[in-house]
Amino acid sequence: MTSILGKDLTGLEHMTPEQIRLILDTAEPFKEVSERPIKKVPALRGKTIVNLFFEASTRTRISFEFAEKRLSADTVNVTASGSSVSKGETLVDTARNLEAMRIDMVVIRHPSSGAAEFLGDRIASNVINAGDGKHEHPTQALLDLLTIRDKHGKIEGLKVCLVGDVLHSRVARSNLWGLTKLGAEVAVCGPWTLMPRGIEELGVTVFGRIEEAIEWADVLNVLRLQLERMEKGFIPSLREYYRVFGVTPERLERSPRAITIMHPGPMNRGVEIDSRVADGPHSVILDQVTNGVAVRMAVLYLLAGGRAELADAAKGGE
Amino acid sequence: MIDPSRDLDDAVDVLIQDGKITAVGRGLGTPDGATVRNVTGKVVAPGLVDLHVHLREPGNEDEETVASGARAAAAGGFTAICAMPNTDPVTDNQAAVGFIVRQSGRAGLARVHPIGAVSIGQKGERLAEFGEMVSAGAVAVSDDGKPVVPSHLMRTALEYARTFGIPVADHCEDPTLASGGVMHEGLVSTRLGLKGIPSAAEAIMVARDVLLAELTGGHVHLCHMSTRGSVAIIRDAKDRGIRVTAEVTPHHLTLTDYACEEYDTHAKMNPPLREAADVAALRGALKDGVIDCIASDHAPHAYDEKEAAFDDAPFGIVGLETAFAVAHTDLVGGGVFMLPDLIRRMSTEPARVFHLPGGTLAAGAVADVVVLDPAAKWTVDPNAFHSKSRNTPFTGRALTGRAILTIVAGTIVHEL
Numbered sequence: 001m002t003s004i005l006g007k008d009l010t011g012l013e014h015m016t017p018e019q020i021r022l023i024l025d026t027a028e029p030f031k032e033v034s035e036r037p038i039k040k041v042p043a044l045r046g047k048t049i050v051n052l053f054f055e056a057s058t059r060t061r062i063s064f065e066f067a068e069k070r071l072s073a074d075t076v077n078v079t080a081s082g083s084s085v086s087k088g089e090t091l092v093d094t095a096r097n098l099e100a101m102r103i104d105m106v107v108i109r110h111p112s113s114g115a116a117e118f119l120g121d122r123i124a125s126n127v128i129n130a131g132d133g134k135h136e137h138p139t140q141a142l143l144d145l146l147t148i149r150d151k152h153g154k155i156e157g158l159k160v161c162l163v164g165d166v167l168h169s170r171v172a173r174s175n176l177w178g179l180t181k182l183g184a185e186v187a188v189c190g191p192w193t194l195m196p197r198g199i200e201e202l203g204v205t206v207f208g209r210i211e212e213a214i215e216w217a218d219v220l221n222v223l224r225l226q227l228e229r230m231e232k233g234f235i236p237s238l239r240e241y242y243r244v245f246g247v248t249p250e251r252l253e254r255s256p257r258a259i260t261i262m263h264p265g266p267m268n269r270g271v272e273i274d275s276r277v278a279d280g281p282h283s284v285i286l287d288q289v290t291n292g293v294a295v296r297m298a299v300l301y302l303l304a305g306g307r308a309e310l311a312d313a314a315k316g317g318e
Numbered sequence: 319m320i321d322p323s324r325d326l327d328d329a330v331d332v333l334i335q336d337g338k339i340t341a342v343g344r345g346l347g348t349p350d351g352a353t354v355r356n357v358t359g360k361v362v363a364p365g366l367v368d369l370h371v372h373l374r375e376p377g378n379e380d381e382e383t384v385a386s387g388a389r390a391a392a393a394g395g396f397t398a399i400c401a402m403p404n405t406d407p408v409t410d411n412q413a414a415v416g417f418i419v420r421q422s423g424r425a426g427l428a429r430v431h432p433i434g435a436v437s438i439g440q441k442g443e444r445l446a447e448f449g450e451m452v453s454a455g456a457v458a459v460s461d462d463g464k465p466v467v468p469s470h471l472m473r474t475a476l477e478y479a480r481t482f483g484i485p486v487a488d489h490c491e492d493p494t495l496a497s498g499g500v501m502h503e504g505l506v507s508t509r510l511g512l513k514g515i516p517s518a519a520e521a522i523m524v525a526r527d528v529l530l531a532e533l534t535g536g537h538v539h540l541c542h543m544s545t546r547g548s549v550a551i552i553r554d555a556k557d558r559g560i561r562v563t564a565e566v567t568p569h570h571l572t573l574t575d576y577a578c579e580e581y582d583t584h585a586k587m588n589p590p591l592r593e594a595a596d597v598a599a600l601r602g603a604l605k606d607g608v609i610d611c612i613a614s615d616h617a618p619h620a621y622d623e624k625e626a627a628f629d630d631a632p633f634g635i636v637g638l639e640t641a642f643a644v645a646h647t648d649l650v651g652g653g654v655f656m657l658p659d660l661i662r663r664m665s666t667e668p669a670r671v672f673h674l675p676g677g678t679l680a681a682g683a684v685a686d687v688v689v690l691d692p693a694a695k696w697t698v699d700p701n702a703f704h705s706k707s708r709n710t711p712f713t714g715r716a717l718t719g720r721a722i723l724t725i726v727a728g729t730i731v732h733e734l
Contacts, residue, residue, distance in 0.1 A: 013509065092625055112627035113511035114581030133629065135511030173511060197514060198505035 003303050008120035008127040011136035012177040020181055022308050024146050026298035027291070029312040033070055034293055043301050043314040044073035049105040050098060051077045053130070054090075057109055059265055059289065060130050060140070064107050067296035073105075091115060092122070099123045105303065108132070113170075126303040134168050139299060140264055141174030143292040145182065147284050148219055150291070151260050156183030161213045163247065164223035164272050165194045167234075171264045172223055176204060189213035190245060193234045210245050214255050221262040222247050225272045238271050248274040258282050265289070319362040322662035323678035332362055334685040337727035341681055357689050357723065363661045364677050365397025365428075365686035365724060366642060367668040369487070369565055370462070370541055370613035372634070373430070375421065376414075377406025382618040382706050384421035384430055390616075390638040390705035391428035392732035395721025397686035398429040398669070398676050399616075399638070403440070404463040410435035412450035419455040427731045428724070429686070431457040431674060436475045436486060442467050445478060452482045457672050460487035462541055465523055467493060472527065476536025485537040485563065485672065490523035490548070491515075491589070500629055502575040502590040510578065512628060515590050521547035528555040531562050539671060540564040542615050544589035546599035553608045563671045565613040566600050568637060568644040569711065573597075577711055583624045583631035584711040587617070601654050604663055611668040612660075614641040618707030636705050640698055640712050642690070646719035650692075657692060689723035696720055 005019055012020065033041055049068050053061055061077070068075045080090060091110070098106060105126040108116050113133030120127035131137040149155055160179050166172045166188045179186045180203060187205040188195065189212070200206055207213040213220065225241060235241050252259055261273075261283045269275045278285060298311070306314060319342070320327050326342075333341040335349070348354055373387035374380075382390075384401070391399045401418055403409035409418060415432045422430035434451035438444050440461045448459055459479055466472040466488055479486045496519040501507050503514020524540055528551055531538040543549065543566050555562045569587065574594050577585035585591060603609040617634025624631050642664065650657050665688075669677025676686040698715045700708035724732035 091627060091630075092622070110627065112629040114629075115627045117581060118627050133511050134513075170511060173509070196508035197503050197516075198508050201505050202508070 003305050004308070005302050008116070009138055009299055009303060010116040010120055010127065010129045012138050012141055012174050012181070013136065015181070017181045020142070020145070020178055023142055023295065023298050023302065024149060026302055026308045026311045027146055027294040030297040030301070031291070031294040033297070034290070039070050040072055041070065041314060042072045043306060044068070044071035044304055047073045047104040047304060049073045049075045049107065049300070050103050051075060052094065052106055052108045053077070053079050054110040055131070057130070060109065063289070063292040064130060064296050066293050067300055070293070071297055071300055073300070091118060095119050095122045098125065105300065128299060128303065131170055133170065134173070135170055136174045137170040138174050139292070139296055140171050141178040142299070143288055143295040144175055144221060144262060144264070145178050146291045146295055147262065147288045148260070150287065151284055152218065155179065158184045158218045159187070159216055160184050160219040160221060161187040161189050161207065161217040162221050162223060163189045163210065163213060164245065165225050165229060166190055166199065166223065167194045167196045168226060168229070169223050175221060176202060187213060187216060191235060194229070210247065210251060211254070214251055214259065217259055218257065219260040219262060220247060221264070222273045224264060224266065225268055227268070242271050246272060246274060247277050249276045249280065252277060260284055262288060319679065320658045320661050321364060321679040322658050322666040323364065324680060327658055332679060332687065334687070334725070334728045337685050339679055339681055339683050339685050342679060355723070360722065361657065361690040361692055362679070363688050363690060364665045364679050365688045365726065366395045366664045367674060367676055368396050368399040368614050368616070368638065368641070369539070369611065369668045369672055371399045371401055371616040371638065372404065372618065373401045374618060375405065376417070380706065381620050384418060385425035385427070386704065386706045387616070387638070388422060388425045388427035388430050390703060392724045392726070393704045393721070394638040394640070395642050395688040395690060395724055396428050396638060397688065397724060397726045398431060398674055400431045400433050400457060400672060402460060402462045403433050403435040408435050408440050410438050410440070410446040412447065412454040415451045415454040415456045426729070428726060431455070431672070433458045433460050433487065435459065436461045436466050437471060440464055442471060445471070445474060448478055448482055448484070452484060456484070457674060458485050458487050458539065460489070460541070462487060462489045465489050465491045465493065469526060469530065473530050473534060476530055476534040476538060480534065480536040483673070485539040487539040487541050488523065488527050489541050490520050490527060492519045492522045495519035495522070500586060501578045502592050504575055504593060506575045506578060510581065512578070515588070517545040517547055517592060517596070520545050520589055521551060524548040524551045528552070528560055528562055531555070532558070532560045535561065537561040537563070542567050542570065542589055542613065543600065543609055544570045544592050544596060546596045549599045549603040549608060553603070556608060564609045565611050565668070566604055566609045567615045568612060568641045569635065571597060571600055571604065571612070572644055572648045573711065578628070581628040582711065583626060583628055584635060584709055584713070586628060586631050586633055587615070587635055588633040601649065605655050605659070610663070610671050612641065612645055612663050613668065614638055618705055619709045621708055624709050635709050635711055636703065636707050639703050639705060640710060640717070642721060643696070643717035643719050644712060646692065647717045651718055685725060685728040687725040688721050690719065691722045692719045694718065694720040694722070
């Protein structure tokens with residue numbers, strides 16, 4: 001049976017605003033489950049889910065695993081290294097093997113853009129993209145949207161700036177689609193070496209200076225600067241990056257409003273974000289992590305065919 | 319009959335004897351024992367010539383052999399094709415060149431002319447032995463698949479090739495700009511999160527090659543042009559009388575980077591599919607003769623190699639069996655130019671660029687002939703290909719125009 005979201009969740013680019021809102025609304029009742037002494041509901045009892053990670057991940061994998069377990073699904077973690085075998089061959093063969101084991105859902109992370117779609121096109125099980133190359137990381141964007149909505153009571157009309165390595169960021173792409181679909185204004189800020197070609201054509205404002213972004217924004221979503229970007233020559237040094245683009249209390253003080261600070265993690269403290277900002281009063285970084293579990297529960301529940309209006313009731317049972 | 323070599327477009331008879339064209343004209347008599355083929359209503363033309371194909375022999379005979387490639391060529395209306403040397407081992411010496419010539423002779427289908435490597439092992443270090451390769455049958459040299467990176471090597475290659483009267487065919491790509499790229503760098507690559515190859519990666523090398531051709535007086539042939547920037551440089555170079563020729567593929571004339579949507583690995587090739595403005599510039603350049611000819615860049619791959627994530631799939635598509643029809647449908651059908659112009663760009667001009675026999679139906683020429691049915695409607699079904707590989711972005715495409723009879727040296731090698 002195909003759910004209201006379709007068979008797979010591979011990205012936000014091709015989703016409707018209604019589908020995105022549905023996921024956020026469905027996440028609301030699931031938030032409460034994690035606050036209970038016994039954090040388990042029977043919604044996915046009997047479903048088998050494989051967490052297929054071809055790339056290192058701590059928080060996304062754990063977040064999915066908690067979401068699955070709190071919905072009573074049976075889960076298996078597969079951590080495959082894409083290094084020894086050709087990645088493409090592994091993916092095809094893995095898909096066939098999973099199919100042969102009659103599993104219900106696959107959560108996949110893979111270093112190649114398009115890998116989740118590739119898998120989804122080849123197996124009958126639901127596929128959830130937990131990050132594919134530089135393409136999308138939809139559940140991260142959904143939890144970001146939920147966190148913004150919690151904090152500001154709305155998304156429409158807000159000014160959100162994605163700061164840093166947009167070029168290599170799947171989080172940035174998913175956020176861009178999700179935010180614009182829900183009516184936010186989106187900007188990006190960073191050195192031109194880390195901006196993808198044609199980004200302006202996607203209806204995004206580009207700020208070359210962090211000061212301009214801070215003056216403009218209601219929300220800053222500070223992206224992780226992968227340390228290998230320096231080795232590959234995109235920026236000359238982390239020191240200079242911090243000095244030119246670092247989100248610091250001194251810079252934020254000049255803003256006319258209290259800017260909400262987000263970060264998808266893991267943070268490089270003192271590089272893209274100053275510790276005093278990350279731990280400061282306007283940081284919602286840990287709320288993002290908490291919301292991650294609820295959003296993923298909502299996605300799993302809806303893809304499994306659960307009905308949004310019954311999400312509250314689905315929490316019943318024990 | 320259409321013979322662009324003599325600007326002929328007329329209803330006439332063609333007499334072939336002993337592998338040569340012996341007479342062309344109205345009401346030719348029938349010598350004793352002659353076979354008469356009546357192809358009234360169809361188009362008789364010089365056989366098509368493809369300067370750029372990859373046959374995978376030696377090395378990857380599961381994907382293509384000289385014989386299977388020559389069979390596919392004949393089916394596509396080609397009477398001569400030029401095999402790139404990026405085989406395994408590399409075709410970089412007279413023995414390897416001679417092997418291709420012998421395999422071609424054994425197959426007895428379309429002629430397969432070997433292209434020798436520029437550098438030993440295509441490593442971009444030391445020149446291969448052009449003189450011996452030419453005496454064994456090589457018609458050009460190229461390190462295609464890769465660019466000739468060191469400018470000094472390209473300079474000496476152009477000078478040394480000039481000694482033997484052959485062109486150096488270059489795959490123009492600045493490897494530091496293109497590194498890791500899998501498609502055109504632009505809006506689509508940004509959306510798909512795929513690493514792009516900027517247009518400048520090609521144009522920079524085109525500019526360098528043009529300057530080196532000017533410096534040396536050598537003949538540089540620019541493979542598979544894909545960008546409007548390259549077109550501008552070639553136009554300027556030709557205006558200045560520099561010895562430069564260029565080719566373009568049917569897919570770069572008809573598809574854009576939007577074909578990569580859905581991560582379709584059959585739209586992954588190098589150079590990558592570019593933007594609509596590039597397609598328009600390439601079409602204009604072909605019409606004007608700034609780009610001399612169409613070449614397929616036929617690049618067979620096993621089906622399971624393309625069955626992969628976009629990053630992991632190899633570059634390249636097959637083209638011999640769709641080249642004429644794709645170009646005919648979109649360029650002639652699309653009003654870019656007329657059928658005689660297309661035949662000129664697929665037969666007469668490529669034969670001239672590499673100094674090959676064929677490309678003409680003048681009396682005394684080799685009897686390499688194709689009969690085309692410009693009205694034939696067909697749908698691309700890769701399972702019906704004679705090539706061993708199926709990797710095409712044109713599956714299911716409805717096309718108009720097809721070769722119905724292909725003759726090499728007076729012998730029928732394909733008949734539909």
